[in-house]
Amino acid sequence: HGGTLAKIASSGEIVIGHRESSVPFAYLDENQQPVGYSIDLCMKIVDAVAEELDQELTVRYVPVNPKTRIALMANGTIDLECGSTTNNLTRQQQVEYLPVTFVTGTKILTRKDSGINSVADLDGKVVAVAQGTTNERALLAAVEAAGLDVKILPVRDIAEGMLSLETDRVDAYTSDHILLHGAVTKSKSPEDFVVVGDFLSFDPYALMVRRDDSAFELVGKKALAEVFRSGEINAIYAQWFDPLGVPADPLLLAAFQLGALPE
Amino acid sequence: MEYNWNWSILFEEQYLNWLISGFGWTVSVALSAWCIAIVIGALVGVGKTVPNKVIRGICATYVEIFRNVPLLVQMFIWYFAVPEMLPDDWGRWMKRDMPNPEFVTAVVALGLYTASRIAEQVRAGIETVPPGLTAAATAHGLSVGQTYRYVLLPISFRMIVPPLTSEFLTVFKNSSLALTIGLLELTAQSQQIAEYTFQGFEAFTAATVIYVCIALVATVLMQLLEKYTRIPGYVGKEG
């Protein structure tokens, strides 16, 4: 009773939670439509679900942000989350993940002329970080470990974080490396900003599904395995990451291979 | 419903501290904003009833603008737009050097918004004073200023204590909007607890209970004030 598949079958609709400013994973294009790497992968899963159920499906998009995504998944509002969500064990108490689709970690974005090169330089500075992200916890842990005095400005998402940095409200913004990269590319003056420091955390991204629903999870896993196995992933990756000049990390390629389970 | 109740998380040190600090911010924002609102609201409200057309016009404009734009929009304008509209170093000062920018912005936005609502209460209070009383004061040769000072204001301020009570509660409730500009007040903290612990029911219940307690205390305080200032037997125009 009541599995995600059954729900989708009866409503003829699949609800995708998406981020609005996670470039290039899920963000709004000029027509305010969600696009991106994660969205493309999700569409593969949607196709697989449609095939599994043997019926036409309409896709409904629900915008989510780091503070809302887990709760909305857990309470059933969204069926599949397509964004830039780190898979970790704490969150697995609430939700389930499909295989890893990207690997990154927390870094610091700052202005070129700020003189900030690592966490240690953040002493006495104002730093923005998105509420509810793994980055928030990583930054807090790093700051505490180094005994620094950092003022944290909680922001809502990447767009707001970038905005704080651009308008000089903060000295630095911490988020996942790749997202910082994407945000800089989208900004009006990319040359002003620089990503600095060591990785403060390890963040493997994965698409999020509901917990304890292995039937739906299996459809998702199968669809991704197919994408990985067929090499289709390379084209999708290239489409979204080549413009940023980010080649696939060996670790990520290994993840793709591990995810390409045989039928 | 499958849900693992766990009320004890509320008493774990970390989360308890969050709640306490959130409560602290809520109270500070609300009370500071209330002070601004009372002063400006009283001035603007009186201004709306004076015989001078220009003053009346200015005060009416203030009220219409601040009352007809949602508080959230006002908060964003103060926080995001105003610093960009000012000369660069002023804007920078607002964003960086001003102590506690989110707090100050929230207080200013909430204070000025609430002032427009209080101004309406004050004006209404003055208008419930029967016009005959003003005529009587005038007929005795009291000047406009004296009429306000000795007749209109003392009566109307007593009349508006009950509506001000509900405005006072509203300021606490509206202080929750400060979370949209990054101030971790009570509602934000409860959400953060929900997020960290996945115990949403417990976290939101805690916040709800605290808000209800604030409302109870505020109501009792205002009722005491009302009792203390009540004019013997007087119930205003309708009575």
Add this chain to the structure above:
Amino acid sequence: MISIENISKWYSDFRVLTDCTTSVKKGEVVVVCGPSGSGKSTLIKCVNGLEPVQEGRITVDGDEVTAKHANLTALRSRIGMVFQHFELYPHMSVLENLCLAQEKVLGRSRSEAVARAEKLLARVGMADHVKKYPSQLSGGQQQRIAIARSLAMDPIAMLFDEPTSALDPEMIKEVLDVMVELAQEGMTMMVVTHEMGFARKVADRVIFMDEGAIIEDRPTTEFFDNPVSERAKDFLSKILNH
């Protein structure tokens, strides 16, 4: 003492007073009557400048009320006015009601003001109620205090606007008695009222108004015994014959 010359008044388009002319001599008592909405209250309010007039001239004791830069506050403090609904300050005790304008307008000291107030309260029979608040008193008592409050300013003339029409029937007499006494002491008075008994007893003249105009303005006995206009006859027949 009071002279009203050709005044007209409009509320935007609506004409409330049409070319009214009359006068009240020192020591004279004039009663104003007429149907509801005929402009009686408006006329009386114009006399102490509570309402501006658009045309005409009003002078009180030689000072022009309708002058552009008339010192109205000074003028008003010399004319007492009593209203239909008493208009005591509800947040002040009886004593404070009587002292406020004495202190703030006439600049009397507290003790002078209190002495005067107590004397007048005794005169209207309210000496025992000094400390009470208006809402703790009956209508008749409130109105007597309102009269005392006006008298405390030592006015040269008194205006009354239906002083008894908001009172319960048994309280009318106590207020009228105070007014009769006042008239007999020689106070100049202009009284809007429907109490024809009072008019007959103390008025020197009666003014009858209708639709903003003064229709009759004649000595009291003449007015009652032999009203000229149809309107006044009709009005009198209605309010006297029941």
Add this chain to the structure above:
Amino acid sequence: MISIENISKWYSDFRVLTDCTTSVKKGEVVVVCGPSGSGKSTLIKCVNGLEPVQEGRITVDGDEVTAKHANLTALRSRIGMVFQHFELYPHMSVLENLCLAQEKVLGRSRSEAVARAEKLLARVGMADHVKKYPSQLSGGQQQRIAIARSLAMDPIAMLFDEPTSALDPEMIKEVLDVMVELAQEGMTMMVVTHEMGFARKVADRVIFMDEGAIIEDRPTTEFFDNPVSERAKDFLSKILNH
């Protein structure tokens, strides 16, 4: 017709009526007077059960109003009541005001109700105002319509609670005239009023109340010519001599 036996009434601790006994025969007109707050309105409201009594018994035309399971709605529809402030329904036209209870309570058809309404409106001189709303009418006109509204229910008796005391003086007569006519046609009436002219003219008996008790209850001429109690004498002197 109406019999009131030993009724007493309290508002929580405050005793408003003390052991009142009287009766009104068919076709009789009884005037109730007395100082403000003496319980006149309360007494009259008890008669048609608008206010409950704690002690005593009231019967109207044989039916006990004070009985535990009295069918009050049926009883009330047979007694007309007219209030000080008219209480016309402000959101309904004059005609609808007259038809509502006829249709909903008596179950008359629309056309029957309208016919009856028009007849009564003509009788109170308001036939031209069928379509107007109460706020477009003067107080006197509203009160005449309120009387017509009560009459439309074909009541066996009418209660009036100070029907003229909220009216401007010139309108009092038009309402009293309607009431006099009604009395002369033989309607059983109980009237709270201070209009002593009316009482003298049509009342068979006058009841004088003070502090919740019936102090005098005597034929009209006896009451006026020779009131027994000091309170009544004092009251009459106040309301007649000004």
Add this chain to the structure above:
Amino acid sequence: MADFDFNVIWSSLPFLWQGLQLSLWLTFLSIIGGIVLGTLLALARLSGILPLSLIAATYVNLIRSVPLILVIFWFFFLVPLAIGRPIGSFYSALIAFVLFEAAYYSEIMRAGIQSVKQGQVHAGQSTGLNYWQIQRYVVLPQAFRNMIPILVTQGIILFQDTSLVFVVSLRDFMTASSIVARTEGRLVEMYLFAAVVYFVICFSGSMLVRSLKSRMST
């Protein structure tokens, strides 16, 4: 001072219009729901049946002491969990608003019912109308009529309140404006524009209230 670019408003109009439609639709449905539920609550409170009026009073006072944002969080995150099935973010928000505003509307309706003078009830009773007929034909029509301006005013406040769905990313006008503001980096223009749009709508509403009031007082 930054250079302003008001073109961004023009080019994002269709997107903003969609947001505004959602705001208006949410407002409209919440007003209807709020008034219906609010009137029922008011009648329950005035019913004289103790448990009923106690429950209604507790509900109203509870809701009125909690911030709307918190109520939205409750409904958005927890209600689907509680009822065990998702209802979609629009409906979550709608239910939150209806239940929240009903508390306010019930207070308005209660005041409205109490503003009808006791004499009117007596007039109805003395012609033999029963309790329900009096409510139906005499009290409620007058209560609604007296309360129309306040009901509309509350509607304006409700419209402003809908901007709070921003906290859960529901695409109302406020959220849409924010998205454009942030993705295009045009904060000043977009927020001022949002303010102007809200102002025009709410101010028109309050002018309507004013004309209703003056029409009613004549």
